[in-house]
Amino acid sequence: MTLLDGKALNEKIAEKLKAEISRLETLRARGPLGRRPKLVIIQVGDLAESNAYIGRKIKFGEKIGAVVDHQKFPNTITQEKLITQISSLNTDSSVTGIIVQMPLPKHIDRDEVIDSIDPAKDVDGLTSRNLKLLWEAKGEGFVPATTKGIISLLDEYKIPIVGKHVVVVGRSFLVGKPTFLAFLNHDATVTVCHRHTKNLAKHSRSADILVVAAGKPNLIGKEHVHKNQVVIDVGINAVQNEVSPRGHNEERPRSTLVGDVNFAEVSKIVKALSPVPGGAGPMTVASLFENLLEAYNRQIS
Secondary structure (H helix, E strand, O other), rough: OEEEOHHHHHHHHHHHHHHHHHHHHHHHHOOOOOOOEEEEEEEEEOOHHHHHHHHHHHHHHHOOEEEEEEEEEOOOOOOOHHHHHHHHHHHOOOOOEEOOOOOOOOOOOHHHHHOOOHHHOOOOOOHHHHHHHHHOOOOOOOOOOHHHHHHHHHHHOOOOOOOOOEEEOOOOOOOHHHHHHHHHHOOOEEEEEEOOOOOOHHHHOOOOEEEEOOOOOOOOOOHHOOOOOOEEEEEEEEEEEOOOOOOOOOOOOOOEEOOOOOOHHHHEEEEEEEEOOHHHHHHHHHHHHHHHHHHHHHOOO
């Protein structure tokens, strides 16, 4: 079984982006450029999970030499004020890309907030404009970072997509739907499954490439896969560990990160599998900054 190592590819992409930003530094020293690529991350609230995701993005940005500005707002911020802040960033020439960390509080309309981002700075690829370009298979848009990362991981391991049957388990706005479109644009035949799909195992076993993004721990087991399959596990779930008797394993973490795929079972069967953590997660971060540099190059051209 081949382990699809997203962490290793993340580091490879980081070196490439770092070299490109260093080249841009040289050009800036000569005069034609006045800024470094800058990502603004907008966060509403203080969820621990969101803080962890943002921390990884900040760390990656620092590694490659990009500027990352984390703007944090209280849960009580109004939608109007949030959109006003985004509008000011849209017109700020020093800002290359803008992302809004999900989730947002219930009183804020996610779609309206995302669509207030200038599509040229929408490096998460989630505005209506960029999703329309993805739908139409036009390359001038930005592909959502997780979806882009999945395709890049398959490319790195020379896993063909054209003509293959891809099954995507999950139909979320952030991952499932854009991933379906991206594979379709790469000439795959795509089936999308979800919580109302009957006989999930029948569908999942029919796939050459199985992408699981359902947000349900260990949803996919040995009965869902076959030996010639490539499996991408996008899920990341914190599962609470059992409390040990007093005096034993005091240092054991309270929770463990697991994917939507039962790694212990599936890894013994399939041809290739991405781990959790260390698979799709690091690729999402790397792909976001690939989009950021692409946005930068478009904005200075």
